[in-house]
Amino acid sequence: xxxxxxxxxxxxxxxxxxxxxAIVLTILGGGIIFYILGFNPIEALKFYFITPISNxxxxxxxxxxxxxxxxxxxxxxxxFKSNNWNIGAEGQLTFxxxxxxxxxxxxxxxxxxxxxxxxxxxxxxxxxxxxxxxAILKTYFNTNEILxxxxxxxxxxxxxxxxxxxxxxxxxxxxxxxxRQFSDSSRMPxxxxxxxxxxxxxxxxxxxxxxxxxxxKTYLGFQIKVSGLSLKTAKYxxxxxxxMILVVFMISGACAGLAGVGEITGPIGQLHRMISPDYGFxxxxxxxxxxxxxxxIIFASLVVALTYLGAETAQIFLQIPKYTGQVFQxxxxxxxxxxxxxxxxxxxxxxxxKNELRH
Amino acid sequence: xxLDISFIGILIGSIMASSVPLILAASGELITERSGVLNLGxxxxxxxxxxxxxxxxxxxxxxxxxxxxxxxxxxIISLIFGFLTQSLLTNHVATGLALTIFGIGLSAxxxxxxxxxxxxxxxxxxxxxRESIPFFGPILFGHSIVLYFAFALPFLTNYFLxxxxxxxxxxxxxxxxxxxxxxxxxxxxxxxxxxxxxGAMCGLAGAYLSLIYTPQWIENMTAGxxxxxxxxxxxxxxxxxxxxxxxxxxxxITILQLHMQAIGFRIPVQFLSAxxxxxxIIVLVVISRDSRKIKLNTPTSLGRIFYREK
Numbered sequence: 001x002x003x004x005x006x007x008x009x010x011x012x013x014x015x016x017x018x019x020x021x022a023i024v025l026t027i028l029g030g031g032i033i034f035y036i037l038g039f040n041p042i043e044a045l046k047f048y049f050i051t052p053i054s055n056x057x058x059x060x061x062x063x064x065x066x067x068x069x070x071x072x073x074x075x076x077x078x079x080f081k082s083n084n085w086n087i088g089a090e091g092q093l094t095f096x097x098x099x100x101x102x103x104x105x106x107x108x109x110x111x112x113x114x115x116x117x118x119x120x121x122x123x124x125x126x127x128x129x130x131x132x133x134x135a136i137l138k139t140y141f142n143t144n145e146i147l148x149x150x151x152x153x154x155x156x157x158x159x160x161x162x163x164x165x166x167x168x169x170x171x172x173x174x175x176x177x178x179x180r181q182f183s184d185s186s187r188m189p190x191x192x193x194x195x196x197x198x199x200x201x202x203x204x205x206x207x208x209x210x211x212x213x214x215x216x217k218t219y220l221g222f223q224i225k226v227s228g229l230s231l232k233t234a235k236y237x238x239x240x241x242x243x244m245i246l247v248v249f250m251i252s253g254a255c256a257g258l259a260g261v262g263e264i265t266g267p268i269g270q271l272h273r274m275i276s277p278d279y280g281f282x283x284x285x286x287x288x289x290x291x292x293x294x295x296x297i298i299f300a301s302l303v304v305a306l307t308y309l310g311a312e313t314a315q316i317f318l319q320i321p322k323y324t325g326q327v328f329q330x331x332x333x334x335x336x337x338x339x340x341x342x343x344x345x346x347x348x349x350x351x352x353x354k355n356e357l358r359h
Numbered sequence: 360x361x362l363d364i365s366f367i368g369i370l371i372g373s374i375m376a377s378s379v380p381l382i383l384a385a386s387g388e389l390i391t392e393r394s395g396v397l398n399l400g401x402x403x404x405x406x407x408x409x410x411x412x413x414x415x416x417x418x419x420x421x422x423x424x425x426x427x428x429x430x431x432x433x434x435i436i437s438l439i440f441g442f443l444t445q446s447l448l449t450n451h452v453a454t455g456l457a458l459t460i461f462g463i464g465l466s467a468x469x470x471x472x473x474x475x476x477x478x479x480x481x482x483x484x485x486x487x488x489r490e491s492i493p494f495f496g497p498i499l500f501g502h503s504i505v506l507y508f509a510f511a512l513p514f515l516t517n518y519f520l521x522x523x524x525x526x527x528x529x530x531x532x533x534x535x536x537x538x539x540x541x542x543x544x545x546x547x548x549x550x551x552x553x554x555x556x557x558g559a560m561c562g563l564a565g566a567y568l569s570l571i572y573t574p575q576w577i578e579n580m581t582a583g584x585x586x587x588x589x590x591x592x593x594x595x596x597x598x599x600x601x602x603x604x605x606x607x608x609x610x611x612i613t614i615l616q617l618h619m620q621a622i623g624f625r626i627p628v629q630f631l632s633a634x635x636x637x638x639x640i641i642v643l644v645v646i647s648r649d650s651r652k653i654k655l656n657t658p659t660s661l662g663r664i665f666y667r668e669k
Contacts, residue, residue, distance in 0.1 A: 154583055
């Protein structure tokens with residue numbers, strides 16, 4: 001017999017433990033899918049989760065992919081904590097990259113220490129501007145932020161497409177849909193010779209520290225948390241809801257814009273159509289898997305980055321489309337949400353022997 | 360002049376065809392939302408419907424099985440969403456997002472061996488009438504049966520919600536789950552049914568794309584239509600007939616944009632392609648400004664978790 005009881009309060013240890021349950025279940029689920037598709041599940045999972053990080057280069061690639069995921073998820077944690085559903089980070093990333101990339105292109109034939117900081121700031125402002133649109137529409141016109149932020153993703157991607165084939169395309173580029181290469185002064189410094197990991201990782205780590213400080217040590221952080229728990233309480237406490245909504249969207253957009261700039265000034269070095277493999281959407285999973293906690297998000301971004309790398313490795317060795325990464329990402333979120341049930345309900349397995357005695 | 364008129368007829372016909380997946384998916388989602396459930400997985404369910412329909416067509420060479428199978432696959436994948444949100448009480452927004460991400464990935468995985476296979480011609484009805492009547496022919500005739508179904512669906516949905524007892528039950532569950540439950544209605548069961556129905560319609564919408572509209576399998580071929588369908592439901596303020604009108608407007612923009620490109624209209628392609636998304640935002644702003652208007656049909660408990668101690 002199984003009996004289900006509602007818990008009175010959420011046990012904190014379990015709250016941070018269930019993400020691990022979700023990861024284990026995802027790996028098991030992935031094994032089953034590989035088995036159904038006719039692969040040896042153990043071998044396929046090895047290609048997926050171990051081969052990619054079995055050398056130094058792979059580890060650098062893991063950090064490279066985790067950087068934008070971590071940055072965006074940190075930003076999103078502000079929105080999600082305060083019950084604002086910004087799901088358009090991909091658009092904010094793209095717009096940040098457009099603005100930052102535009103500045104980098106202005107200086108394409110110049111060198112100077114001031115260029116990279118300008119590009120980074122421009123990117124953050126671009127992302128912030130793009131995120132403030134759904135925030136303003138939500139606060140002043142009561143418009144659903146989920147749909148607006150999402151629609152803007154498509155708008156920004158089309159704008160990028162227009163720019164790289166049209167006005168910003170490389171004049172010496174034989175009509176390829178890409179801009180000029182940025183000058184070296186607009187590029188993130190590489191951390192190690194021969195590896196792609198770049199200084200952008202410090203932006204991510206900085207965001208982690210700063211967000212921890214804001215969320216746990218400031219009045220704004222307190223407002224955000226209270227609004228997330230109960231809007232009524234927040235209003236009763238006299239918090240200015242509108243300002244807070246604008247602020248969390250701006251933080252979130254700035255982080256996504258930074259992630260975009262990190263990509264184009266880091267591994268890419270120019271603007272083209274494919275600047276992000278949906279980092280903005282995947283970061284939503286990272287934010288949840290990290291429990292909206294700055295340090296949890298670091299861990300989650302590494303796990304999810306591994307699904308990207310694994311998908312690429314699996315594509316090379318097993319010839320399966322790299323979209324399998326999304327299957328794993330979707331499963332992680334499914335299992336994570338499902339295991340949350342354990343947080344709110346106690347599942348008791350009643351002793352069968354007592355029942356047997358009655359017979 | 361007669362050429363112009365027949366051209367307009369063909370244009371309207373193609374607008375209707377392009378609005379079909381939007382009507383189907385949005386009508387399905389409308390019922391789901393009316394029962395108080397917000398399923399953001401429309402895009403994921405559509406793409407799963409598209410690949411399963413196409414794969415079944417290739418394997419069985421039977422279009423009927425393909426269509427029914429696509430709806431069933433939509434039901435199966437929406438069952439994941441139903442189980443999580445209704446039985447395990449998970450957050451609707453996050454679960455729906457996971458469903459979309461999962462669906463896109465899974466469809467690419469399943470569709471690996473179906474890329475590049477040519478589709479099969481889908482039978483169209485009254486094709487002779489299409490040619491013989493000048494203006495109305497291409498509008499009214501020569502379409503697939505799915506298109507006729509799609510255009511009847513909003514009216515059927517409207518009738519169902521307003522005139523039938525079951526429709527009343529769905530609305531009651533969406534507006535006030537607690538009172539519905541007190542009346543002896545099994546809220547969770549009703550919501551499960553509405554979620555599965557939405558899944559079936561999204562599956563059919565996907566199959567329309569891969570079997571009829573552009574008969575082939577392309578990775579990610581739904582291309583954001585699921586999200587537009589979601590926006591359409593809000594656009595229509597949860598009224599089925601307005602879903603039809605909205606879908607035609609969006610279909611119209613898509614088709615006009617293609618024609619304007621063909622004529623060599625001097626607006627960049629990308630700006631025209633962005634129009635449907637910008638339109639959605641503008642319309643959302645206009646209808647949301649008036650909070651009374653939007654509240655009139657909005658299911659009061661939309662997206663909220665219902666739990667009752669047993």
